[in-house]
Amino acid sequence: MLIETVNMCRIYNKRSGSVAALTDVSLTIEQGEFAVLTGASGSGKSTLMNILGFLDLPDSGSYYFDGKDICAMSDSEISRIRNLRIGFVFQSFNLIPELTALENAALPLEYRGIPRKRRRAIAAEALNTVGLSHRLDHKPYELSGGQQQRVAIARALAADPQVILADEPCGNLDSKAGGEIMRLLCELNRQGKTLILITHDEHAAKMGSRLIKIKDGRVYEG
Numbered sequence: 001m002l003i004e005t006v007n008m009c010r011i012y013n014k015r016s017g018s019v020a021a022l023t024d025v026s027l028t029i030e031q032g033e034f035a036v037l038t039g040a041s042g043s044g045k046s047t048l049m050n051i052l053g054f055l056d057l058p059d060s061g062s063y064y065f066d067g068k069d070i071c072a073m074s075d076s077e078i079s080r081i082r083n084l085r086i087g088f089v090f091q092s093f094n095l096i097p098e099l100t101a102l103e104n105a106a107l108p109l110e111y112r113g114i115p116r117k118r119r120r121a122i123a124a125e126a127l128n129t130v131g132l133s134h135r136l137d138h139k140p141y142e143l144s145g146g147q148q149q150r151v152a153i154a155r156a157l158a159a160d161p162q163v164i165l166a167d168e169p170c171g172n173l174d175s176k177a178g179g180e181i182m183r184l185l186c187e188l189n190r191q192g193k194t195l196i197l198i199t200h201d202e203h204a205a206k207m208g209s210r211l212i213k214i215k216d217g218r219v220y221e222g
Contacts, residue, residue, distance in 0.1 A: 001067070002163070002194060003029040003052065008061035010047050010217075021047040022058070023217040029196065031162070034189045036208035037198045044217040045198050046167065052196060053165045054082040066162075083111060087156030087164045089185075091171035093148045095140045101127060101151045102136040108159040119158075126154040130184060146177030153184060163194045170204060182207055 010022040022044050029035050039045050050056040051063060054070065063070045065085075070078060088094075095104045106123035114122070127133055130150040140148050149169060156164055166185060170178030182204050189195040199205055213220045 001028055002031040002033075002065070003027070004062075004064040005051075005058075006062040006064075008051070008058040008063060010044075010051065010056070011059050020217050022051075025061070025217075025219050027212070027219055029194065031194055032189070032192055034186070034195045034207070034209045035197070035212055036205045036210065037196065037212050037214060038200070038205055039214035043214045045214050047217075048214065048219075049165055049167055049196070049198055052163075053086050053088060054078050083108065083159070085162040087159055087161035089149070089152050089156055089164060089166040089169045091168035093140070093145075093152045093172070095148055095151055095155075097140050100137050100139055101132060101143065101154070104140070104151055105154040105158050107155060112159075123154065123158045126158040127151070129157060130154045144177070145173050146180055149173060149177070149181050150184070153181070153188075157188070161193070163196065164188065165196050167198045168200070169197070170199070170201060178204075 005025050005027045008022060008025040009020065012019045012021055025048065037045050037048065047056070051058055057071060065081065096107070102120060102123050105126050106119045109119035109122060124133070124136060127136060130153050132147060132150050132154065135143060135147060140151070143151065164185070169185065170181050173181060185195060185197070186207055197204065197208060205211060
């Protein structure tokens with residue numbers, strides 16, 4: 001079992017009172033799965049994604065990653081697992097405008113202390129994997145939306161993560177570019193990456209091996 005949550009809850013305290021973003025979420029995801037999370041805005045999808053990606057912690061319940069209790073770990077231990085084993089792909093790309101495609105893709109490796117020459121070679125290979133070997137020196141403003149998302153995927157791949165978390169990766173793309181990104185993500189899943197996708201797109205959702213619906217902070221199998 002790669003991912004397991006048990007009766008997991010997340011509550012936000014606001015001036016108007018407490019809001020339960022997640023309620024008793026029990027979920028398992030196996031290594032190599034392609035799980036799709038769907039639900040209306042405000043249903044708890046992003047909160048769940050943030051917890052699964054070690055960006056947040058539940059208020060109660062448990063989260064086990066590869067058998068380890070994440071809630072019992074220190075902040076530094078959690079950061080280390082996130083850096084080594086999780087790759088993120090966001091709707092807004094989150095590229096640094098001043099950096100080239102190669103420099104953006106190499107960024108996670110810099111945080112690991114990998115020497116510059118080695119991290120550039122790894123990043124170049126990741127960009128080649130996503131079909132951008134001819135765009136290494138281009139900055140984000142010189143790339144189309146689809147190409148920018150490919151750089152974001154290459155950035156995730158360069159770190160060789162066990163899990164890729166993709167939050168509406170096609171949300172800012174036209175249908176053609178979005179289709180290309182989904183085919184790329186599906187290929188990465190076939191190569192063994194565990195893929196967890198948040199999407200409102202019904203066509204994209206059908207590409208997953210498993211559908212998980214979220215409504216009012218509760219999880220239902222599709």
